[in-house]
Amino acid sequence: MNTSLHSPPRRHERVFVVGATGYIGKFVVRELVARGYDVVSFARERSGVGSMTRADETRAQLQGSEVRFGDVSNMESLMKNGICGEHFDVVVSCLTSRNGGVKDSWNIDYQATRNALDAGKAAGATHFVLLSAICVQKPLLEFQRAKLKFEQELKESGLTWSIVRPTAFFKSIAGQVESVKKGKPFVTFGNGELTSCKPISESDLARFIADCLEDSEKQNKILPIGGPGRAISHKEQGEMLFELLGRTPKFKYMPIQMFDVIIPLMSLLAKIFPKLQDKAEFARIGKYYCSESMLVLNPQTGKYDADMTPSYGSDTLRDFYKRVLKEGIAGQELGEHSMF
16 A cells, blocks of 8 residues: 555655744744654744744644754754754754844854854764855845855865755745735835845745755755746735735835935944944845845846746745735744834
8 A cells, every 4th residue: 555645755864954943944844844854953942033932832833853952053052952962964054144133144144054064064964955045146245245155165065065045935025914904005115126036935945945855956056946937026016915905006115215325324323333233234135125136146147037037836925915914924924024
């Protein structure tokens, strides 16, 4: 009798996942467990938006994996509380800084991820799968530089590697759903056509990341990836929301030039008051996401190219919007990443 329909095939590979409690990390753990991998999830005692998720809740969210608690930023904790002297075949990193601040970026996007690589090598791992970001193609921000520094070191590590660079997540473009639902206008910059993306769902991205463990074509490669369908502009995202609500579109157009006033001012103040350094960086992040598309950058033309951006999965933005308009935004909160 074929039992594959009833239970996943058991795999021998042991997988160590860091960033397991993040937005994508939770889905990656569930996908790996569903495929029969022996998964150990490494997490902070308190995690989630505002560190509100307790250890027992984390275990429930990552059910099917063995959850171990510690600090990925501390190598001693990572080895003692995470690796525990055991062998692992693969490390999957879904680590990302909470807010893109300067110090946080280098602590998490670079150093903590580097710790996971070193710990994995010590544990005998031969493959490292990294969740990166498509925006590192044009590095103007600290978190992008930190990610790129680690990407380079990973490629030179001697391990098999897979660097996954997704386009925008559904979560990252859900920030205005509740306000539009309440009757407020959809805020966009310029004419609303400055940026486009191929948004991908958390579950589709988790499947793609899990595929990296099994598909040799996804190994020792940088893998840009988007969701299904054509690229969609920021204005089209707003129009889709209004259409699903059965309302006439109502937009508030903001001048992108406002950042050209805010950024120099915040940068100047940060030199006088170092505590404002992150505020200046957040302004730069704001301008970046309001002016740069989350698509593959064509090296020949220097322009973003939707046709060069691979599509994957089946979850559409329209279906996501329908769901959150009906059920609410719970689980899709932006936390410290929120702009609006």
